[in-house]
Amino acid sequence: MISLTMHIIYANKGEYMLNNKANIINALMLANEKEVSEGKLWYLKARNRCKDIAKRTNTPFIKVVGMFSALSPACPIDKNFKDVENLIKDSNHKCTTYEANRDKAEKIYHLDKPSNKEILKILNGQKTTRFFLNIYSHKYKVITIDRHAISLYFGTFDHKFIQTPKRIKKIREDYKEVANEFGLRAYQLQAITWLVWKRVNNI
Numbered sequence: 001m002i003s004l005t006m007h008i009i010y011a012n013k014g015e016y017m018l019n020n021k022a023n024i025i026n027a028l029m030l031a032n033e034k035e036v037s038e039g040k041l042w043y044l045k046a047r048n049r050c051k052d053i054a055k056r057t058n059t060p061f062i063k064v065v066g067m068f069s070a071l072s073p074a075c076p077i078d079k080n081f082k083d084v085e086n087l088i089k090d091s092n093h094k095c096t097t098y099e100a101n102r103d104k105a106e107k108i109y110h111l112d113k114p115s116n117k118e119i120l121k122i123l124n125g126q127k128t129t130r131f132f133l134n135i136y137s138h139k140y141k142v143i144t145i146d147r148h149a150i151s152l153y154f155g156t157f158d159h160k161f162i163q164t165p166k167r168i169k170k171i172r173e174d175y176k177e178v179a180n181e182f183g184l185r186a187y188q189l190q191a192i193t194w195l196v197w198k199r200v201n202n203i
Contacts, residue, residue, distance in 0.1 A: 020171075023155045024178045027193040030200065039192030040184075046135045049081055057088045062136065063108055064088075066119040069132035070105040071097045073125075101128075126168055134187045143172050143179075143186035152197045 031039070050068055054061040067084045075083065075096040086093040087105060095102045107122050108114065116136070123129045126145065133140040145168060151157050153171050161167070172186075179189040197203070 020153045020155075021174045021178055023153055024175060024189070024193060027152055027196045027200075028178070028182060028189065031192050031196050035195040035199070036192055039195050040188045042191035042195075043134050043187055044138070046077075047137075050084075050135060053081065053085050053088075057085060059088055059109075060114060062114050062116070062119065063111065065132055065136045066108040066114065066123065067105040068135065069123055069128045070101050070108060071095055072128060072131055073097050073101055104128075126163070126165075138185075141186065143175050143190050145171050145175070145190070146194075148194055148197050148203075149175070149190055152193055157201075 046068075047065075050064045051061055053059070054064045057064075064084060067087065068080060071083050071087070072080055079096050083093070083095040083097070084105070087095060087102070088109065091106070095105070104122050108119055111118055116133075119132060120129050123132055130142040130144045131146075133142050134144050150161055150163075150171065151159060153159075153174070154161060175189055176186045179186040182189070184192070
């Protein structure tokens with residue numbers, strides 16, 4: 001079990017921390033046994049839920065995962081799964097996410113011969129593309145960096161972080177380094193610390 005002796009470091013008045021990796025480590029140190037267990041299995045469980053939707057709706061698994069990833073921005077997880085299934089059943093279903101993301105989900109659903117390459121091209125986002133790969137197969141060593149992972153990295157929601165490929169790459173590298181230090185896969189670390197961040201901030 002991971003020790004609970006450390007605490008989340010919060011940036012002062014939105015200023016960037018000099019050692020952002022410490023915030024990732026501290027979040028991991030705050031993880032309780034349930035969060036560690038659930039975080040390690042989070043993407044496997046999401047994969048199985050997508051397989052279940054695929055089976056019930058007679059839809060290719062790859063399409064379901066692609067649609068789930070497209071609909072994920074600003075959408076709670078359980079609602080995300082419901083939106084995927086409802087959109088498959090009813091093309092007029094109003095989804096929780098942004099309209100542009102709903103359009104991407106529809107494009108993925110209507111692909112004749114869906115492939116990773118085609119779906120990634122439609123998703124075309126640093127978060128949604130990696131989210132798709134993490135759920136689709138455990139073999140991908142990418143890590144999903146979403147708004148919560150970024151906020152945790154800076155220790156505050158008021159980080160005023162402007163995303164650039166170089167900056168996002170640095171965050172990914174730091175998460176991966178911490179994961180290696182603690183014998184975790186990067187996506188497992190991200191999921192564990194995401195659960196901690198949600199609890200600590202009552203999200």
